[in-house]
Amino acid sequence: MANSMANPVETFQQRSGNTFEDQISNRLMETVNAERQIASQNLRFSNGDSTSSNSARNNSTGEISTSEVGLLDFGTVGELYGAGDAVENNPKSSLESQVEEYGLGAAFAENMRSFEERMGADENAKSAMEDTYRNISSLLTSTDASITREQRIRLAQEMMMHAADPLNINQGAYNTCVPASMQGKMWSEHPDKAAQIISQAALYGAFTLTDGSVITLDDNSIQSSYRSTVKGLENVSPRDQSEQILQTAIMNAFLQPKQLEYSVVAPTAGSTGERISPIGDSASNIFPLGLPTVQDEPSLAEAYANLTGDNSVVGGDFMTTFLDAYNADELGEQLSQMKDADKFPQLASISTRGPLVASVVGEANARAAAEQGISRHVVLVENFDASSGTVYIRNPLSGGSSIPVSLEDFSLALRTPQLSEQEMNMKTFSDGVLYHEGKISDSDLQEGAASLPENQRQAYLNGVLSRSQRTTDQVLSEEEQERLGLIERKSFLERLGAKLGL
Numbered sequence: 139m140a141n142s143m144a145n146p147v148e149t150f151q152q153r154s155g156n157t158f159e160d161q162i163s164n165r166l167m168e169t170v171n172a173e174r175q176i177a178s179q180n181l182r183f184s185n186g187d188s189t190s191s192n193s194a195r196n197n198s199t200g201e202i203s204t205s206e207v208g209l210l211d212f213g214t215v216g217e218l219y220g221a222g223d224a225v226e227n228n229p230k231s232s233l234e235s236q237v238e239e240y241g242l243g244a245a246f247a248e249n250m251r252s253f254e255e256r257m258g259a260d261e262n263a264k265s266a267m268e269d270t271y272r273n274i275s276s277l278l279t280s281t282d283a284s285i286t287r288e289q290r291i292r293l294a295q296e297m298m299m300h301a302a303d304p305l306n307i308n309q310g311a312y313n314t315c316v317p318a319s320m321q322g323k324m325w326s327e328h329p330d331k332a333a334q335i336i337s338q339a340a341l342y343g344a345f346t347l348t349d350g351s352v353i354t355l356d357d358n359s360i361q362s363s364y365r366s367t368v369k370g371l372e373n374v375s376p377r378d379q380s381e382q383i384l385q386t387a388i389m390n391a392f393l394q395p396k397q398l399e400y401s402v403v404a405p406t407a408g409s410t411g412e413r414i415s416p417i418g419d420s421a422s423n424i425f426p427l428g429l430p431t432v433q434d435e436p437s438l439a440e441a442y443a444n445l446t447g448d449n450s451v452v453g454g455d456f457m458t459t460f461l462d463a464y465n466a467d468e469l470g471e472q473l474s475q476m477k478d479a480d481k482f483p484q485l486a487s488i489s490t491r492g493p494l495v496a497s498v499v500g501e502a503n504a505r506a507a508a509e510q511g512i513s514r515h516v517v518l519v520e521n522f523d524a525s526s527g528t529v530y531i532r533n534p535l536s537g538g539s540s541i542p543v544s545l546e547d548f549s550l551a552l553r554t555p556q557l558s559e560q561e562m563n564m565k566t567f568s569d570g571v572l573y574h575e576g577k578i579s580d581s582d583l584q585e586g587a588a589s590l591p592e593n594q595r596q597a598y599l600n601g602v603l604s605r606s607q608r609t610t611d612q613v614l615s616e617e618e619q620e621r622l623g624l625i626e627r628k629s630f631l632e633r634l635g636a637k638l639g640l
Contacts, residue, residue, distance in 0.1 A: 229271035252302035269330035277337040296380035308537035310377035315516040317388035318534035328446040348447040392441040458486040466549040473522040488551040
């Protein structure tokens with residue numbers, strides 16, 4: 139995957155005139171030298187040595203000598219970013235001291251306490267908290283002119299709020315339900331990585347994946363925040379700046395390996411201002427093509443793993459979809475298993491034509507989205523109460539509060555309207571593609587194939603076949619397959635693929 143990241147770096151080089159590594163190295167070396175000078179001086183004073191710290195400086199350049207302070211050879215950009223933190227023994231105390239210095243306010247201090255209470259006391263949690271504090275401190279203390287003091291303070295406040303309340307997610311009026319939901323999952327499980335990505339992107343316009351690959355973001359997508367001009371969405375609560383940065387970063391971590399990039403510009407009438415373009419061809423805009431779909435679940439899981447280092451999501455159930463359960467009872471069993479395995483929060487894909495979406499954006503906008511090919515919306519499942527049959531979700535369109543939904547209603551929301559209407563006989567997977575637990579006629583197959591847009595057939599069938607095969611072959615025993623009728627489903631999909639000439 140690292141090789142596929144060459145083009146984003148080249149794009150950044152063309153824009154900046156220098157290599158990304160050179161730019162970030164120069165900035166970080168200045169910061170590291172300054173921090174190590176202070177640390178060296180403090181160390182001498184604490185040991186009763188009143189010798190000026192200038193003795194550690196190179197007489198000709200004024201910089202701290204690498205041999206004097208033991209500055210190690212730098213590795214990846216990610217290691218560069220954290221190099222200045224080696225002298226920081228207590229990141230919590232450091233950040234607490236900055237609350238007053240930067241006027242962060244009482245809410246910031248309270249969010250620190252809430253964050254620590256949420257994370258717990260084990261060593262992994264302690265390490266994640268310390269790294270989160272380090273990244274927020276690094277943002278606050280940066281002297282880089284590309285971001286003002288006021289912007290750094292606001293971002294730090296927003297980041298600490300999300301660390302304390304990770305499921306408080308908001309996509310604003312943008313088509314970023316997937317990265318917004320992934321944002322909630324990341325702040326819940328890997329707050330240190332979320333803070334690192336936002337800090338790097340805000341300061342340098344780029345960040346590194348865990349494999350060392352570089353993802354670049356354009357300045358406009360980082361600095362600017364726009365209200366929607368889409369009729370009916372003008373008053374949708376805007377996402378905060380940290381959310382815009384992290385959601386844009388997640389979207390590009392998914393797209394740039396595919397040689398595409400996502401950006402946001404000032405919206406024209408009736409648009410969101412979102413753009414998806416081939417890398418190096420910013421004049422082209424193929425939006426909404428390129429937006430992640432249910433079929434992209436494996437790629438989304440891979441992107442999340444590369445963002446966080448959490449490889450446990452690869453090859454598993456990263457997202458709950460209409461392929462996972464035939465009815466509410468089966469969905470309830472699945473959610474109970476997820477809860478027992480501590481798998482929440484969990485992404486889930488629901489229909490844009492259902493009330494959970496239409497009640498927020500309006501029926502007309504929900505219908506228009508479906509007509510554009512945006513027929514699914516992703517939410518976060520945060521909990522499930524089997525005794526009452528209640529699913530608790532966070533909808534990034536609504537933001538903020540937890541929403542209780544009955545298991546039956548949530549099961550229906552996962553499906554398409556056609557599937558809900560034809561529950562007892564003929565069923566549909568998505569946008570009219572038909573399946574049946576038993577036999578199905580050729581005319582039904584042709585009708586189902588015709589209702590799926592031609593440019594979506596290959597990707598759709600590849601995704602569905604792959605998911606169905608993984609479910610039947612890797613998860614369930616043959617006896618369970620027969621019980622659930624999945625063998626018939628798989629057989630149908632293979633015949634449908636043959637009908638479409640795939």
